[in-house]
Amino acid sequence: MGIETVITELTSFLGQRLSRSKSDLELHGQSETHFPLMPPDAVAYPENTQEVAEIVRICARNQVPVIGWGVGTSLEGQAQAPSGGICVDFVRMNRIRKIRQADMDVTVEPGVTREALNEELRATGLFFPVDPGANATLGGMASTRASGTTTVRYGGMRQNVLALEVVTADGEIIRTGSRARKTSSGYDLTGLFIGAEGTLGLITELTLRLQGQPEAVASAVCAFPSIKHAVAAVIDTIQMGIPMARIELVDVATVQAVNAYSGSELAEAPHLLLEFHGSDSGVAEQSQSFGEIAESHGGAGFDWATKAEDRNALWAMRHNAYHAIKATRPGAQVLVTDVCVPISKLADVIEETLADIENAGIYAPLVGHVGDGNFHTSMMWEKGDDDQLATIEAASHRMVERALANGGTATGEHGVGLGKKRYMDREHGPGWAVMGAIKQALDPDNIMNPGKLVPPRN
């Protein structure tokens, strides 16, 4: 094991920016999940691409693992270090390099968070639309192929990254894509690194597509008699071509939690929360069209708001849903699982999942980006109650199996990490071995985030 050599060499050029403090190792060995601590041997804080390349070259020579780190908001243990090694924390690479208004693109370092970017863009009339909820870094969002509430309109990271700079497993710096809006020039390496979770290289720069801030924004909320009615309304809305910017489902348990947390008085029924972007008359028309669709599916209490304060209250409620849910069981732990299915299967899969959860005696509010067929459960248990955890893990497993059996995917937006690796074979069949062959070709010594995503080496 060359870890001591690596630490000596890294210290010689990073100095204080290589940390072995216990608190740093623990912080970078944690995750948002229930996995045990898996700390790296050291944490490096590079300030530029050349330093990242040098870190990787040193690790490559000594066959020591390299794991990237944004702000640690990934949900499947993607950035934990099960084999130790060097964690590369991008917090010091957080510069916005260039905003190009005419081209509606921006070049950023990987440690920039999406909120910091949008704050910087505010005065330009542009914004970056991908919103996974957490204030993640853009490098992390690309690496996990994040998406979120606005994906139904603007796409996720895969659709919104034009170009990357990547340090590969041998410490070489490559560029993928360009600032041209489209290309047919060679293999889509940009797409390959997006969602690779750092197993093929470290992203050191991103060029992102931006959107114009809409002239008008309206929000709406509507209660439905059942999940089936709500999803039927979503399907009609999409078929009609109404360009919703967000269309979110919250189930009864989430509504109860939100009412208790925010003091809102939503009816205890499944709700859809929507946002419309466009011109003044455009959002009015969209809202009205949706209102008619909702009514035809038993929607009640439909209300829409263009005033910023009303909209903000509505979306604060949605964004706080996770906190509201946690507040119902102070001190409890949460296992968050996400799956995604064809939208025609969505109502059945959600209803079966809710019935299963109820039968198992689990408390697990459900929210969904229903325009994409994607939903999450937050299954809760008391810390230390291993039986309850086992019950929850079994229910989470059945939820994934149910999604796969219905033509869906084991994860719509949270990624594979450690938590979903067991489903890769089932979901991809021989395609998983193709992923393994690509990994073997680009990282023959298996130093880039080893133990994640691809099949184990023989």
Add this chain to the structure above:
Amino acid sequence: MGIETVITELTSFLGQRLSRSKSDLELHGQSETHFPLMPPDAVAYPENTQEVAEIVRICARNQVPVIGWGVGTSLEGQAQAPSGGICVDFVRMNRIRKIRQADMDVTVEPGVTREALNEELRATGLFFPVDPGANATLGGMASTRASGTTTVRYGGMRQNVLALEVVTADGEIIRTGSRARKTSSGYDLTGLFIGAEGTLGLITELTLRLQGQPEAVASAVCAFPSIKHAVAAVIDTIQMGIPMARIELVDVATVQAVNAYSGSELAEAPHLLLEFHGSDSGVAEQSQSFGEIAESHGGAGFDWATKAEDRNALWAMRHNAYHAIKATRPGAQVLVTDVCVPISKLADVIEETLADIENAGIYAPLVGHVGDGNFHTSMMWEKGDDDQLATIEAASHRMVERALANGGTATGEHGVGLGKKRYMDREHGPGWAVMGAIKQALDPDNIMNPGKLVPPRN
């Protein structure tokens, strides 16, 4: 060379569906370009995936090249057979397997053409939006990462393919993606095979996203004093978030050719042709907003039409532009080159290209999908005039160099094939070797469309 063994084995199970007729070999050795004939040794006509897999396995055992064939409309010699081998023509795999209205997706065999698909979809209220002009097969469009006039609104093939079935170089059948609208589950193999031009495997099935047919469609045409004025109007239109379905530039030479061919009376100036999709009031508003933008940039003669016959006349004119251009020089040959640049560079790059073309004494009308920064020239020469061909090739080369020097790509939508391979190193640098490593991993014997796209083997 195991070609005779391969032909014997293939004949034994394909019978008459393995062809060695001279006309078949010549047809499948041609391209839309000026490249010389490069025929395969035989043409196979499989009827299902199992047959494709068996063809590839036989070729793999004998290290004989395998080249896919749709309808031969690719523009860079992608389907020619410079090393001979077996051409796999997908004409008999042209079934539409399943249209799913609620999910707005469709599963097709690779030999289905886009017009055949849209004909079949007409009664469903759905359509497949990608329109590269030619009535190409969907397998071919995926393999070349095609896009076209509607990409500015709906995206190209990369954005509109959900899942693939692929026969890999060892004859294994894999599935990539799923019918879920989004996923974070593993490497994006779907994206990797899209644009790989058959060098990593043969696509045997595609699941595509569909769009709802818009309630209303409007078209518009507008003359501008210069390319710069027209492009400035496009930039403002995009910044405003006006969701044009198409926004096409035609230069003066194209207008002249179209007037002569179609009997239209457009002013001899650069024009933008636009299409708007939406609700009745939405397209009216979009058209009006664009009209105001156009006027502020010197646009003249702005006119918009919602009547189907007027719209069809306008777009027939655009679709016939290539024929109109060819009709100006009966019997002449055409070299079509496409590049794509950041939109802020587009006006300069186009004007420099037109000046260069004029200086070189070349006749080369120019059209562009300007919302994406993508444009094409059709450089014409008299057959047999090798000096003129050399002049044209040099100008085409400078056009690509100019695009690359301006942060663009060597091809926005036509692909690499044989024609653009020389630019891969320049455009991708060490990223090209990464493409080579992927090819080596997935096709170690280099039997899948050899000689295209990736670096030569050592």
